Amino acid sequence: MESDLRFAILIDADNISDRYIKIILDETANNGVATYKRIYGDWTSPQLASWKQVLLENSIIPMQQYSYTTGKNSTDSAMIIDAMDIMYSGTVDGYCIVSSDSDFTRLAARLRESGMQVIGMGESKTPKPFISACNQFKYLDLLYSNQQEEEKEEAAERHTETEEKTLDNLHARHKNEGLKEKDLKRIRHTINAIINKFSDEDGWLFSGKLGDQLSKRLPDFDVRNYGFSKLTPFVKSLGDYEIGKMSNGSGQKQIYIRLKSKK
Incomplete structure (x- = not known):
């Protein structure tokens, strides 16, 4: 160990x-x-x-x-x-x-x-x-801002919003938290570069690989800054990517991500 x-x-x-x-x-x-x-x-x-x-x-x-x-x-x-x-x-x-x-x-x-x-x-x-x-x-x-918001919700005994609902309110939350659109543009550009470099022949990339590469290329990237607890819902909120589940060599289902095809 x-x-x-x-x-x-x-x-x-x-x-x-x-x-x-x-x-x-x-x-x-x-x-x-x-x-x-x-x-x-x-x-x-x-x-x-x-x-x-x-x-x-x-x-x-x-x-x-x-x-x-x-x-x-x-x-x-x-x-x-x-x-x-x-x-x-x-x-x-x-x-x-x-x-x-x-x-x-x-x-x-x-x-x-x-x-x-x-x-x-x-x-x-x-x-x-x-x-x-x-x-x-x-x-x-x-x-700290996210932590305070969670504590207020608990004190008021309100139900925690689901991440699907958070998707609908994403841009409003960005404004409230002072996050700028240029940050999202920077993140999209980085995600695209990672997918283009590491994806398979069908364009799919294992989400774990994406997360590892994002942390190496963008030291300040943290999905909690954008109101999410996990990477996949955040990527889904960007609207430019497909999310899929596929079996690996051991038969386990894993999450994969690729760019949406432009029609």
């Missing part, structure tokens, strides 16, 4: 809210086990007061970093130095770097060069270079 990947969670307290802590820990747990949990900031600052109880409840170690010079972010430097020290210790397989700051772009790239798995987490404002430098990137504000 393979052991879980070991991750170091490094959080930039200067630009990440404590309200995201459950999402940060849950997303890391989906990929492995957190062996380091550290958060960096000037803890003498009243702006970080809301973090203190959160740190105690989740066993996160606060790393004190004074602001030596106005306008300079010493927190970033401390995180980068610690990340490299941890890498050379040989005690982790990957990192969860939590920040919306592009200053961590080179760090993410350097860690990946050394064979580390790098998961970035930040808000939608995160610059593209940092996102692209990570193996995966999670938008905390979108995941």
